[in-house]
Every structure is written in structure tokens, then in C-alpha cells.
Amino acid sequence: ETGVTQTPRHLVMGMTNKKSLKCEQHLGHNAMYWYKQSAKKPLELMFVYNFKEQTENNSVPSRFSPECPNSSHLFLHLHTLQPEDSALYLCASSHGRQGASETQYFGPGTRLLVL
Amino acid sequence: GENVEQHPSTLSVQEGDSAVIKCTYSDSASNYFPWYKQELGKGPQLIIDIRSNVGEKKDQRIAVTLNKTAKHFSLHITETQPEDSAVYFCAPLASSASKIIFGSGTRLSIRP
Numbered sequence: 312e313t314g315v316t317q318t319p320r321h322l323v324m325g326m327t328n329k330k331s332l333k334c335e336q337h338l339g340h341n342a343m344y345w346y347k348q349s350a351k352k353p354l355e356l357m358f359v360y361n362f363k364e365q366t367e368n369n370s371v372p373s374r375f376s377p378e379c380p381n382s383s384h385l386f387l388h389l390h391t392l393q394p395e396d397s398a399l400y401l402c403a404s405s406h407g408r409q410g411a412s413e414t415q416y417f418g419p420g421t422r423l424l425v426l
Numbered sequence: 427g428e429n430v431e432q433h434p435s436t437l438s439v440q441e442g443d444s445a446v447i448k449c450t451y452s453d454s455a456s457n458y459f460p461w462y463k464q465e466l467g468k469g470p471q472l473i474i475d476i477r478s479n480v481g482e483k484k485d486q487r488i489a490v491t492l493n494k495t496a497k498h499f500s501l502h503i504t505e506t507q508p509e510d511s512a513v514y515f516c517a518p519l520a521s522s523a524s525k526i527i528f529g530s531g532t533r534l535s536i537r538p
Binding site for chain 2: 352356369401415416418419
């Protein structure tokens with residue numbers, strides 16, 4: 312166990328659905344991240360929250376909407392997704408003091424399939 | 427921005443032999459060089475890292491070597507075992523960077 316949990320682990324949704332992915336970290340960290348991992352591409356950073364403030368949005372389409380209500384929880388709200396959004400969505404956390412030069416602690420991911 | 431290349435993309439070695447994976451980067455300001463291991467059904471986990479003031483670091487069967495002049499660093503796994511089968515990622519980083527760029531990954535398979 313890494314101290315980062317993600318739910319659900321698997322999700323199938325239609326293009327018109329709205330769903331949310333949840334991430335929780337039990338490590339006392341202050342930075343949280345969403346990554347997308349596709350079969351054909353490297354790990355792609357999507358969003359960064361540092362001390363609950365969004366500090367990075369890596370040109371992610373607006374159909375992905377992050378929410379960070381506190382330092383321990385991170386959500387990714389999904390609506391009107393496309394089949395090409397099917398991927399493994401990974402959440403990670405880090406201490407948040409040194410910026411990006413920090414070890415990332417990853418959750419197990421949510422495997423998303425968009426039909 | 428940082429350009430990261432990782433080679434090879436796949437590697438198959440006999441159990442007990444050594445494996446080497448190389449990561450090349452472009453940002454000369456990079457000063458943190460981690461390697462992550464991703465097993466099936468799990469997220470990546472840090473296995474070893476090195477900072478730019480050190481040329482080599484070892485932790486039992488794994489080691490990382492850094493060549494800052496040539497802008498590359500390598501992961502070395504000796505006496506490979508079946509549990510080493512996984513995908514390995516590098517993620518070189520400058521302290522001023524706002525985001526992390528991961529390498530494309532190396533799928534390592536250990537043949538019994």
C-alpha cells in the first residue's frame with residue numbers, strides 16, 4: 312500500500328454520462344496530481360494542486376474538471392467524454408514543499424472505458 | 427521544456443543476468459533523477475533516485491548512474507529475478523520545473 316487510494320478501480324461510462332473519480336491520500340502531503348496513462352503514450356500530467364490551489368493545468372479539455380476540497384482529497388469530474396479518453400487515470404501525491412522535484416506517491420489508478 | 431527519451435522500449439533478459447535502461451534528457455538544469463517501477467495493476471512506485479551532486483547510487487541489486495555532461499542516467503538491475511518484470515519509467519527534473527515529464531517507459535521481462 313502506498314497510502315494513496317483511488318475509487319472506483321474500474322469504470323465504464325457512455326459519452327453522455329457524468330461520473331467522478333476520487334483520490335484520497337493518507338500521507339499528510341500537500342500536493343496532489345492527476346495523470347493520464349494511455350497504451351500508446353507516456354504518462355501525461357493533467358493537473359497539479361499544491362496546498363489546495365491549482366498550480367498546473369496541462370492543456371486538459373474542459374470535459375475534465377478537477378476539484379480539491381482539502382489536502383487529502385482530489386476529485387476528477389468527467390462529463391461528455393470521448394472514446395479516446397479511455398485510459399488509466401492515476402492520482403499521486405507529494406510533500407508539496409519542493410515543487411515538482413519531489414517523489415510522487417501513486418495510487419493504483421482507475422481504469423476508464425468510454426463507450 | 428524537457429525532452430526525455432528512454433531506451434530500450436522493451437527488454438528481455440534471462441533470470442540472473444543484468445538489465446540496463448537508459449534515460450536521456452535535454453534540460454541542463456535537471457538536478458533530480460528518479461526511476462519508477464510499475465507492476466501490473468498498480469501505479470508507478472519510486473525505486474531509486476539520485477541528485478546531481480552524486481554520480482552513482484546503489485541499493486542492493488539496483489543502481490543508478492548519472493552522466494550530467496552527456497545528459498543521461500541509467501538504471502542497472504543485477505541478478506534479475508521474476509519480480510523485476512515490470513515497466514520502468516525515468517522522470518528527470520529541474521527544481522525550477524513546474525511539472526514532471528516521464529519517459530515513455532521500458533517493459534522489462536525476466537525469462538525463467
